[in-house]
Amino acid sequence: MSKVADGFGEMVWKIDGYDGTEQIFEQRIPLNNASSERIAGILKDLASKHLTPGEISAGLADVRSDAQHGNRIILMAGQDPYYVAALFRSDELEGDADSRLAE
Numbered sequence: 001m002s003k004v005a006d007g008f009g010e011m012v013w014k015i016d017g018y019d020g021t022e023q024i025f026e027q028r029i030p031l032n033n034a035s036s037e038r039i040a041g042i043l044k045d046l047a048s049k050h051l052t053p054g055e056i057s058a059g060l061a062d063v064r065s066d067a068q069h070g071n072r073i074i075l076m077a078g079q080d081p082y083y084v085a086a087l088f089r090s091d092e093l094e095g096d097a098d099s100r101l102a103e
Contacts, residue, residue, distance in 0.1 A: 010090035013039050017046060019081040031087065039085045040075055047078030 013034055017025030025046065029039070040063040047061040055061070066074040073087040 012088050012090050012093055013085050014088050014093065015039070015042065015046075015083065015085045017078075017081055017083045024081060025083065028093070036073065036075070036087075040077075043075055043077035043083045043085055046083045047081070050078065050081050 011031035013029040015027045044061050063077045075085045077083050
């Protein structure tokens with residue numbers, strides 16, 4: 001039980017990018033290094049790289065929140081390619097072979 005409680009102290013943003021079903025981007029950022037506003041800015045910047053100025057002004061890089069997944073904070077940007085950021089306890093990502101933390 002204490003291991004689960006300890007994991008709440010170290011939250012991590014997990015950011016993944018996809019082109020269709022192919023993963024094209026992956027990054028982990030500790031919560032104490034990035035607010036949700038900063039993560040939203042990163043998502044918008046990543047999505048904007050694949051869009052024309054007209055598509056950006058039409059809002060295709062705007063960040064959306066997915067409130068349908070219970071208590072998990074999930075942010076998304078882009079169409080295809082698209083980027084997803086979700087907040088996890090660090091212990092939820094343990095054993096994730098591709099887990100990389102950005103300091």
